[in-house]
Amino acid sequence: MKDDTPKTSAVKERKVKGKVEIDIQKCKGCELCINSCKENALSLSDTINIKGYRYIIANNDVCNGCVNCALVCPDAVITVYRTHPKKKPVDITPANIKEQLHSMISPSK
Amino acid sequence: MKDDTPKTSAVKERKVKGKVEIDIQKCKGCELCINSCKENALSLSDTINIKGYRYIIANNDVCNGCVNCALVCPDAVITVYRTHPKKKPVDITPANIKEQLHSMISPSK
Amino acid sequence: MLEELIVAGFGGQGVLSLGMTLAYAGMVENKEISWMPSYGPEMRGGTANCMVIVSDKKISSPIISSFDSAIVLNQPSMDKFEARIKPGGLLLYESGNIFKPSTRTDIDIIGITATTEALQMKNAKIMNMIMLGAYLQLKPIVQIDSILEALKKVLPEKYHFLLAINKQALEKGEMMVHQPKVEIL
Amino acid sequence: MLEELIVAGFGGQGVLSLGMTLAYAGMVENKEISWMPSYGPEMRGGTANCMVIVSDKKISSPIISSFDSAIVLNQPSMDKFEARIKPGGLLLYESGNIFKPSTRTDIDIIGITATTEALQMKNAKIMNMIMLGAYLQLKPIVQIDSILEALKKVLPEKYHFLLAINKQALEKGEMMVHQPKVEIL
Amino acid sequence: MTEAKLMKGNEALAEAAIQAGCDAYFGYPITPQSEVLEYLAREMPKHNRLVMQAESEIASINMVYGAAGAGFRTMTSSSSPGISLMQEGISYLAGAELPCLIVNVNRAGPGLGTIQPGQGDYFQSVKGGGHGDYKMIVLAPASVQEMADFVYLGFDLADKYRNPVLILSDGAIGQMMEKVVFNPYTKPVVDKSSWATTGKPKTRERNYITSLFIQPERMEVHNLKLEEKFKLIRQNEVRFEEINTADAEYLFVAYGLSARICQKAMDLAREKGIKVGLLRPICVYPYPYQRLEELAPQVKFMLSVELNSGQMVEDVQLAVKGKVPVEFYGKLGGLLFTPEEILQQLEKLIQQYHAN
Amino acid sequence: MTEAKLMKGNEALAEAAIQAGCDAYFGYPITPQSEVLEYLAREMPKHNRLVMQAESEIASINMVYGAAGAGFRTMTSSSSPGISLMQEGISYLAGAELPCLIVNVNRAGPGLGTIQPGQGDYFQSVKGGGHGDYKMIVLAPASVQEMADFVYLGFDLADKYRNPVLILSDGAIGQMMEKVVFNPYTKPVVDKSSWATTGKPKTRERNYITSLFIQPERMEVHNLKLEEKFKLIRQNEVRFEEINTADAEYLFVAYGLSARICQKAMDLAREKGIKVGLLRPICVYPYPYQRLEELAPQVKFMLSVELNSGQMVEDVQLAVKGKVPVEFYGKLGGLLFTPEEILQQLEKLIQQYHAN
Amino acid sequence: MQTNEQVLPLPTLDIAVPGCQEDEYEMVYHKPSTLVEVNMHYCPGCAHSLVHKLLMEVVEEMDIQEKTIGIAPVGCSVFAYDYMNIDMQEAAHGRAAAVATAVKRLMPEKYVFTYQGDGDLAAIGIAETLHAINRGENILIVFMNNAVYGMTSGQMAPTSLAGMKTTTSPEGRDTSFSGYPIKVAELMAVLPGAFYVTRQTVNNAAAVRRTKKALEKAFQYQHLNKGTCLVEIIGNCPSNWKMTPMESSKFIDEEMVKTFPLGDIKLPKAEDLKNNQEEK
Amino acid sequence: MQTNEQVLPLPTLDIAVPGCQEDEYEMVYHKPSTLVEVNMHYCPGCAHSLVHKLLMEVVEEMDIQEKTIGIAPVGCSVFAYDYMNIDMQEAAHGRAAAVATAVKRLMPEKYVFTYQGDGDLAAIGIAETLHAINRGENILIVFMNNAVYGMTSGQMAPTSLAGMKTTTSPEGRDTSFSGYPIKVAELMAVLPGAFYVTRQTVNNAAAVRRTKKALEKAFQYQHLNKGTCLVEIIGNCPSNWKMTPMESSKFIDEEMVKTFPLGDIKLPKAEDLKNNQEEK
Numbered sequence A, B: 001m002k003d004d005t006p007k008t009s010a011v012k013e014r015k016v017k018g019k020v021e022i023d024i025q026k027c028k029g030c031e032l033c034i035n036s037c038k039e040n041a042l043s044l045s046d047t048i049n050i051k052g053y054r055y056i057i058a059n060n061d062v063c064n065g066c067v068n069c070a071l072v073c074p075d076a077v078i079t080v081y082r083t084h085p086k087k088k089p090v091d092i093t094p095a096n097i098k099e100q101l102h103s104m105i106s107p108s109k
Numbered sequence C, D: 001m002l003e004e005l006i007v008a009g010f011g012g013q014g015v016l017s018l019g020m021t022l023a024y025a026g027m028v029e030n031k032e033i034s035w036m037p038s039y040g041p042e043m044r045g046g047t048a049n050c051m052v053i054v055s056d057k058k059i060s061s062p063i064i065s066s067f068d069s070a071i072v073l074n075q076p077s078m079d080k081f082e083a084r085i086k087p088g089g090l091l092l093y094e095s096g097n098i099f100k101p102s103t104r105t106d107i108d109i110i111g112i113t114a115t116t117e118a119l120q121m122k123n124a125k126i127m128n129m130i131m132l133g134a135y136l137q138l139k140p141i142v143q144i145d146s147i148l149e150a151l152k153k154v155l156p157e158k159y160h161f162l163l164a165i166n167k168q169a170l171e172k173g174e175m176m177v178h179q180p181k182v183e184i185l
Numbered sequence E, F: 001m002t003e004a005k006l007m008k009g010n011e012a013l014a015e016a017a018i019q020a021g022c023d024a025y026f027g028y029p030i031t032p033q034s035e036v037l038e039y040l041a042r043e044m045p046k047h048n049r050l051v052m053q054a055e056s057e058i059a060s061i062n063m064v065y066g067a068a069g070a071g072f073r074t075m076t077s078s079s080s081p082g083i084s085l086m087q088e089g090i091s092y093l094a095g096a097e098l099p100c101l102i103v104n105v106n107r108a109g110p111g112l113g114t115i116q117p118g119q120g121d122y123f124q125s126v127k128g129g130g131h132g133d134y135k136m137i138v139l140a141p142a143s144v145q146e147m148a149d150f151v152y153l154g155f156d157l158a159d160k161y162r163n164p165v166l167i168l169s170d171g172a173i174g175q176m177m178e179k180v181v182f183n184p185y186t187k188p189v190v191d192k193s194s195w196a197t198t199g200k201p202k203t204r205e206r207n208y209i210t211s212l213f214i215q216p217e218r219m220e221v222h223n224l225k226l227e228e229k230f231k232l233i234r235q236n237e238v239r240f241e242e243i244n245t246a247d248a249e250y251l252f253v254a255y256g257l258s259a260r261i262c263q264k265a266m267d268l269a270r271e272k273g274i275k276v277g278l279l280r281p282i283c284v285y286p287y288p289y290q291r292l293e294e295l296a297p298q299v300k301f302m303l304s305v306e307l308n309s310g311q312m313v314e315d316v317q318l319a320v321k322g323k324v325p326v327e328f329y330g331k332l333g334g335l336l337f338t339p340e341e342i343l344q345q346l347e348k349l350i351q352q353y354h355a356n
Numbered sequence G, H: 001m002q003t004n005e006q007v008l009p010l011p012t013l014d015i016a017v018p019g020c021q022e023d024e025y026e027m028v029y030h031k032p033s034t035l036v037e038v039n040m041h042y043c044p045g046c047a048h049s050l051v052h053k054l055l056m057e058v059v060e061e062m063d064i065q066e067k068t069i070g071i072a073p074v075g076c077s078v079f080a081y082d083y084m085n086i087d088m089q090e091a092a093h094g095r096a097a098a099v100a101t102a103v104k105r106l107m108p109e110k111y112v113f114t115y116q117g118d119g120d121l122a123a124i125g126i127a128e129t130l131h132a133i134n135r136g137e138n139i140l141i142v143f144m145n146n147a148v149y150g151m152t153s154g155q156m157a158p159t160s161l162a163g164m165k166t167t168t169s170p171e172g173r174d175t176s177f178s179g180y181p182i183k184v185a186e187l188m189a190v191l192p193g194a195f196y197v198t199r200q201t202v203n204n205a206a207a208v209r210r211t212k213k214a215l216e217k218a219f220q221y222q223h224l225n226k227g228t229c230l231v232e233i234i235g236n237c238p239s240n241w242k243m244t245p246m247e248s249s250k251f252i253d254e255e256m257v258k259t260f261p262l263g264d265i266k267l268p269k270a271e272d273l274k275n276n277q278e279e280k
């Protein structure tokens, strides 16, 4: 599954993981964030928000929290989080992870 | 007569003689011409003109027609004449010159 | 004949040009017309609308408070103008952009998926012409030919190659009102 | 008591300060006063004047068309104001600057050579005070002492050393009107 | 080109300027009239006319001064805040007796206000927004057609009286599209050689343009000359339109867009049998005082309808001198009243008057 | 310092500004009022107040906007052409509801005109020279004493209504010297914290100063609020002086300098047994319409006397609503009429009225 | 409508990644609290919004909300006071510098800035701007240069590039007719009253960082009372440039900077930089 | 009065000098015929009158009276049209450059100049001046810089020297409050539209000759259509400087030129000087 390979490998290589939150109702779909993102974490939705704009969807698995997107976002709709490079991640993966993952990922297919 | 000496000698030394005409009713007595005149040909009257200004009197015997006074005169009241250095002056001095001179010069004393 | 129409939607949905095309068509048929746009910065991203009056007689006031028909292309416009349609009037809307359809029972209400159709025709811009086609099918106040005449004036020379697809769009609109797909939202 | 006076001459002859000194003196004596100057670029070289009203009663109009007295310091002012002196009024002028004296017979006319006197006193500027002294001798509407009071206000501190010569000027003026030298022009 | 066109009021005005032989236009962008500058920027060069975007309205009006002073047919246009900035310049133009056309596409104020239509600049236009005693002929178009027609008229009147002329329009008429026909027009030849600054030939005295008369005696002469002119204007240039006044028991008085809306209201009223008429001043200066006074005895009241807080109503009152009650109905903020709304107001008043 | 001083009107006004606690003055030189700036340039720094010579009247009025918006007591002054340049700014100040004092030492126009006194800016002052619907309280001093007194009053009214106040003087009153007493005055404490831009503490919402309401619905609300205020002003702030009206058969109506001259004319007339009275509007906005209407039945005619071509006379006409004839006598060009002249005019009219 | 479902997957997917937990995340960027919680009216990708954000970041970080007064212009940013949560005044078109002068002179301890477009500052407002700077007013002038009149929809500005097509230069700006674009920063830097003058842009993350630094400095300098800080920012106007925001960013790099080179134009003299609080 | 007798002696005395005859004299200076035969209202020694004279000399010598239009300012020289015998317009205070722009654009073959004081040009009129020059209007701007407002009697101008006492800077111009005097010529020279910029004075015969040359050139350049010529002339204001005319001349040499150095500031490029008549 193409969807899985980068994800797992990502975990191996990257120390720091990031994630972004998009305030989609404020997003104007200007796409400036998209091309500021080296990791191609961001893409445009097919549907429009209440203001009639297509908005940004983030693939946080590849986000490294570099903050570029948030910096260039004119409308300040992006909030960025980042894991602390030092802190060792505690594995709290539940037993039934496979099923969970499957059930979760399928819809986006 | 102090009045005579410079005059005659002047004729000897100077090739070029000048003279100025002052439109005294337009003169404002600013004295700029006075200090532009190297020959000290210009001086201020004691009486005032119709506009209430003391005005300029010229002693044309010492004027060399350098035009400086006319140039610096803000109110364009000075007209300047000059003899041609080449032309040899023709002596048309009348016989009774002495009497004439005398009768003429006395009033301005 | 007197038709007082409002066209309203997002800026960029071709609201003003829809109205203008209709107005030109009216002129082609020597009718009296007036076209009154909303203007100002709210057009920026926000909503735009225009009032179009087509009449046989001289038009007194270009300002109208209630409408014989409304062509509505987004929700804000629906909220704003739904109530101002005269009883027995027509409400035509682009259903892809509307999630709270009208609840009025005293007017004809028809929604069509013009946006989707336009995308299928590979040109989002012609959505407004689909709406116009649909409108004229329901309110034939001018001939389609007059519209095509008008388009020649509205479109700058260099865009005349688009006349064909606009024609298709108009026809598409005409058809759609016969079998309106009412959407499940 | 009501005195309506005009003072007129060239800019720089101290016309305005003459009037102002008189006005201040009036105030020293708790009289009502108004002082209305001419203003504007014509002061440049040209003529200046001021209307002074001194009265026991409240002054209504500060603008007056005819005068009880006129103090005239140059020919243009003579030409302008001679005719506007009330019959029985006073015309006081600086004769050194006047070459067309008044021909009126219904007013008191007095010319004094204040300029020459001032030059003799080695201060051309005090000509106006000589005129004022003469005027007050003829129209004692305020006390000389009040004038001296007033001068203290009109003159900036640093010029108070001039008070003495001003006093002399005033007195000189008073004297002169007793034996006015009428000039041959 | 007498074939009808569909045009915005602003564009029609601009096109008319070209056809009226306007030599030079100077302007600065402002909503809702920027189309004038934009249209002319596109079209004027094709006719080798001068069109310049100035750095401000103040520059615009003073460029107009220069162009008019040199004898050229010239104009500027703006909207309310921009027109306020021109007040000194306008006073200078009137003082120096320079013919020119000024267009105000009125938006609602005060201050930055809104860009929506309004008639709040009436007083400024007709009483004199600038300093000193001067008047402008003020034309108030009520349709896109008049936006065009009044340009010809305006230029001709400006030349006739050597006085600035103002077209007082509003955002709605500027922005709306209607049919317009550009009637054939030939620019009259006006001899300006006696005053225009085109360079002094030996054969005449120098010409100079000025509004300065430092000697009050000379200023007075100039003022009286101007007053004579304004008197003449009041005699010759009163313009108005009357509809249904013959049998009118009530009278709407309204200009520009308001008049259009009143007309509809009048139609609705007449359908209901209410005998209301409409008097529409076409010139708001000079004002049709006399005609209104004549109509006074015949009507129960007059209703001045304006997109402001009550300005022209004072002129209506001045006209009727108390002979008939004068009512006012207004709308503010750039909102427009609807015909129905005005009808309601009329009916309400009628009831009140019956009550008393 | 209640001891009387001999001062020019302009200087008295300037001194009063200092005593009224004016925090900031911004101005640009212009005859006949430059003494205001010059006096304050000398004196304000001694009281650590701000006095700035701006680069233009436009800068001045916008500096006033900034100072007023920050909650400071502020003023500017100029003369006719300069005031015309301020019209946009004044409209903004009114729109943004900023209290401030503006002084116009009126000279005769139009254009550059002359620097001599005039009253040609009446319409501009009271009808609104700027765009949109707004009003200023307009005080018209007739003496050097009032030049001082109206500064206190003007500032207080400005604060009371959050509105610009205009002192409409003229070159003569500005330049002439009379006795003046500066009555003790304590600056009232006005809480401006709810709107002045002094920096936003956590404890309150941000304050912002604006005249912009792009949504017409919101603009209308704002306009109506302003109209309410102007109505209140019309109710509370009418000010006028009456002399000899009790038995008056004729009435002079005049403001400022004209009123002073009329007073003398009245004295002369009364000496001749002519029963003429004088009504002097102290505020020319709001205008004493009601009082004039009351006086209408009692007099044979009213004579509006102005240093212009007939401006205030319209307000007199609006007041009396045709109940009594309204005559006008004016002077232009910066010339002043004399009392005798006005008396003559009065007598001429009386004869005419007797003839008919 | 379905938009809400669209966002749901994001949080849930996260915990699907082994060893990753909500609470281990630290927030590394969030919009400043000094920005009002509303949608800005600006067009998609408009630099105005971005610079508003930067200004409010600086105000938040310097903790001077209580001490800052901004002056809004007439232009697209006329609504700035709807977005910046500080006290503000909306000035008449072009007069912001005069308004700011009064505010700052009367409250010297406050931080005062104007925010102006190129039409506002360089056309109608050049006199007030030039004189304020010549007087050395201790204010910050934030000059948004997008080379057109945005608000009135795309007319030529004094800063429009040579050959640039606008609604009032349909054939492109003809320099022989309209003159060359005014280089405001260079021009004003000539005046002794100008203390710090720089030109920046915001069309990429690095540029944004530099611009923010410049604004920070300019704010800090206000307490030196040494004169005016002018920060010219090359903005964009996708709507009137008839470009996508991304194209507009490219246009800045490829065209705008040729006429308006980026970088510091006038830097404070070293001796001026020791923070002496003495007031004028 | 006796004034007339005073002048009589001069002509008679002349023929008293042997060998000297009326007709041998040639007139070497007479005021230009283009100057109106009236008394100018200016104060004694005011440079305005002198520069009026120079301008009219140039117009006479170039024989362009018929082709010259002047724009007068508001200032002491507001009456210029009473003295210069050419067509003129009196512009509103500060707006001469805007007026001249229109006149020249509509009559490109004419010679158009403005004549402005420092209050008029540098204070209220700086915007119109700067924009006209930036557009490269083919006009001549004669800028009379006397460092004060003369007409309104002696207030501070943007050009008043540091420390200069005026009626509105009674303690002397405080640069920390009012900024430094604006060096108009240097500032405007920065603009590409400025073609020829020079600063001269007229306080002695040599200076007068230089100024006249500069004005001549500036007139001649108008036909090149290469941009604006700005001739700044350091004038005087004896009345408001509270000096005699002679003292004022000295003050120029000793003080004014320190702040306003004399000489050419921007000279035309050689290639621009070949007279190509092509119009804009």
Ligand SMILES: Cc1ncc(C[n+]2csc(CCOP(=O)(O)OP(=O)(O)O)c2C)c(N)n1
Pocket (backbone or CB within 6 Å): E028, E029, E030, E031, E057, E081, E082, E085, G074, G075, G076, G077, G093, G116, G117, G118, G119, G120, G121, G144, G146, G148, G149, G150, G151, G152, G157, G237
């Ligand atoms: C006195 C005046 N003139 C003109 C206008 C119209 N107007 C509003 S914004 C603007 C220019 C805006 O351009 P810019 O300053 O570059 O700002 P931008 O919109 O590009 O950000 C103009 C001319 C006005 N409001 N007031």
Ligand SMILES: Cc1ncc(C[n+]2csc(CCOP(=O)(O)OP(=O)(O)O)c2C)c(N)n1
Pocket (backbone or CB within 6 Å): F028, F029, F030, F031, F057, F081, F082, F085, H074, H075, H076, H077, H093, H116, H117, H118, H119, H120, H121, H144, H146, H148, H149, H150, H151, H152, H157, H237
């Ligand atoms: C709009 C306006 N503001 C102010 C004035 C008053 N005023 C007349 S001349 C002048 C300044 C004159 O100074 P300057 O330009 O230096 O010329 P100068 O008199 O020194 O030759 C001023 C402020 C005016 N006439 N119009």
Ligand code: SF4
Pocket (backbone or CB within 6 Å): A022, A026, A027, A028, A029, A030, A031, A032, A033, A034, A055, A056, A072, A073, A074, A075, A076, A077, A078, G045
């Ligand atoms: S930059 Fe901001 S507004 Fe633009 S698309 Fe990205 S998130 Fe949306």
Ligand code: SF4
Pocket (backbone or CB within 6 Å): B022, B026, B027, B028, B029, B030, B031, B032, B033, B034, B055, B056, B072, B073, B074, B075, B076, B077, B078, H045
């Ligand atoms: S320069 Fe001219 S005005 Fe001055 S004193 Fe000499 S002649 Fe008279």
Ligand code: SF4
Pocket (backbone or CB within 6 Å): C044, G041, G042, G043, G045, G046, G047, G048, G076, G146, G150, G151, G236, G237, G238, G239, G240
């Ligand atoms: S028009 Fe231009 S400047 Fe204005 S908001 Fe849109 S993009 Fe920004």
Ligand code: SF4
Pocket (backbone or CB within 6 Å): D044, H041, H042, H043, H045, H046, H047, H048, H076, H146, H150, H151, H236, H237, H238, H239, H240
């Ligand atoms: S005031 Fe000054 S500038 Fe004016 S004329 Fe007198 S000296 Fe010349």
